[in-house]
Amino acid sequence: MGLRYLLYRGDVITSYKYRCSAGCGSHQFTQRKDQIDCRSGGNQSEVVCKSCEAPVEEIQNSYQLREPISAGGHGTVWKAYVCDNNRTPVAVKFLNPEHLDTATVRERLEREACILRGLKHRGIVQVLDDASHPCTVVTDDDHERSVVAPFFVMEFIEGFSLEDQLQVARCNPHMAVAVLEQMAEALGAIHSKQIVHRDFKPANILLDGRTSPLVVKLVDFGIAKSERSPITRLGCWAGSNFYASPEQFRELSSTTDRSDVYSFAAVAYELLNSKGTVADGDISQTDLQQLNFLELPVRTVLQEGLTDEMNNRPAIGTFWTALKASLASSFAPTKLETTILASSLAPTKLETTPINVRVAVTPGSRGWDIR
Ligand SMILES: Nc1ncnc2c1ncn2[C@@H]1O[C@H](COP(=O)(O)OP(=O)(O)OP(=O)(O)O)[C@@H](O)[C@H]1O
Numbered sequence: 001m002g003l004r005y006l007l008y009r010g011d012v013i014t015s016y017k018y019r020c021s022a023g024c025g026s027h028q029f030t031q032r033k034d035q036i037d038c039r040s041g042g043n044q045s046e047v048v049c050k051s052c053e054a055p056v057e058e059i060q061n062s063y064q065l066r067e068p069i070s071a072g073g074h075g076t077v078w079k080a081y082v083c084d085n086n087r088t089p090v091a092v093k094f095l096n097p098e099h100l101d102t103a104t105v106r107e108r109l110e111r112e113a114c115i116l117r118g119l120k121h122r123g124i125v126q127v128l129d130d131a132s133h134p135c136t137v138v139t140d141d142d143h144e145r146s147v148v149a150p151f152f153v154m155e156f157i158e159g160f161s162l163e164d165q166l167q168v169a170r171c172n173p174h175m176a177v178a179v180l181e182q183m184a185e186a187l188g189a190i191h192s193k194q195i196v197h198r199d200f201k202p203a204n205i206l207l208d209g210r211t212s213p214l215v216v217k218l219v220d221f222g223i224a225k226s227e228r229s230p231i232t233r234l235g236c237w238a239g240s241n242f243y244a245s246p247e248q249f250r251e252l253s254s255t256t257d258r259s260d261v262y263s264f265a266a267v268a269y270e271l272l273n274s275k276g277t278v279a280d281g282d283i284s285q286t287d288l289q290q291l292n293f294l295e296l297p298v299r300t301v302l303q304e305g306l307t308d309e310m311n312n313r314p315a316i317g318t319f320w321t322a323l324k325a326s327l328a329s330s331f332a333p334t335k336l337e338t339t340i341l342a343s344s345l346a347p348t349k350l351e352t353t354p355i356n357v358r359v360a361v362t363p364g365s366r367g368w369d370i371r
């Protein structure tokens with residue numbers, strides 16, 4: 001039986017939180033019981049922060065829904081605005097109604113917000129708020145019932161996913177290097193916190209169209225694995241065919257940071273593959289042959305990242321340093337179809353400064369035309 005939310009454009013959703021007015025400063029509490037203390041004195045009940053005993057005040061943040069951006073397997077992402085004078089755009093991720101009663105999937109959305117809250121990195125989408133929203137769902141036979149739907153609010157990335165981009169135009173090497181550089185950094189930051197993303201793929205890499213040089217953000221930590229908040233049980237296979245490591249097909253719980261290295265290498269392979277997007281399938285079985293179109297040093301490094309045996313793959317930092325060096329040595333400017341500045345691919349420059357991507361970005365019907 002299908003379920004639909006009664007969530008519409010223009011709806012206002014509100015997160016109610018509590019904040020300690022002193023001591024803990026701006027600390028926000030969502031779990032009243034855990035972090036605040038209700039005491040009764042005379043006729044008045046006093047609510048204080050458990051850690052510093054300062055009074056607690058209630059705060060509200062409201063968001064107005066504008067339009068759904070995407071409806072995935074488990075979540076729906078809406079573009080929304082903060083209900084204040086600035087009307088800052090935000091992205092709000094809700095759980096799809098059919099999953100509201102599934103504890104593991106609910107837990108998944110809450111974990112995603114929790115993991116993202118602990119990650120502050122320019123290459124990772126930032127979470128601004130999280131809460132639950134009372135709303136109504138309707139069944140196919142028009143029965144309504146009240147539910148409490150968890151959601152979280154992120155900074156809004158005005159742009160396109162790398163997947164959208166690849167559907168309209170291949171990346172030139174400048175852009176490929178810029179995307180990979182920023183994503184290698186983001187994965188390095190995640191791995192240093194013992195988190196494995198497990199769904200690293202073009203659809204989860206957003207290109208921010210407002211900025212120059214290009215800023216790239218990693219999203220969708222829905223199936224990320226964290227040592228600190230381990231998944232109890234997942235009702236589904238985690239990962240996406242072409243980009244998922246072989247161990248993700250075999251034994252999901254065995255994934256490590258080297259599983260993300262495989263996915264990163266698969267994305268790098270696709271970005272550097274001027275012949276177009278590779279069809280879904282097992283890259284290690286069918287597509288490695290096609291690596292022949294790449295220069296030997298690049299091929300050698302990519303094959304290390306795509307090796308079946310997880311423990312033989314390097315860590316993300318080592319992998320990217322080697323790939324970057326192999327790209328700089330392989331792609332002499334004369335060999336490239338698109339214009340590349342030698343300086344931006346020279347090893348010394350790559351080691352020390354971020355690449356300034358020189359791309360002309362014009363909005364197209366489905367993505368950007370990169371020239
Ligand atoms: N912060 C954001 N700003 C702008 N767009 C976003 C943002 N977060 C997500 N999106 C858009 O929504 C799409 C889906 O988001 P996400 O990958 O987090 O969910 P999903 O794949 O549907 O999730 P799930 O795997 O849980 O079903 C993204 O590919 C992107 O287009």
Ligand SMILES: [Mg+2]
Nearest residue numbers: 072203204220
């Ligand atoms: Mg996704």
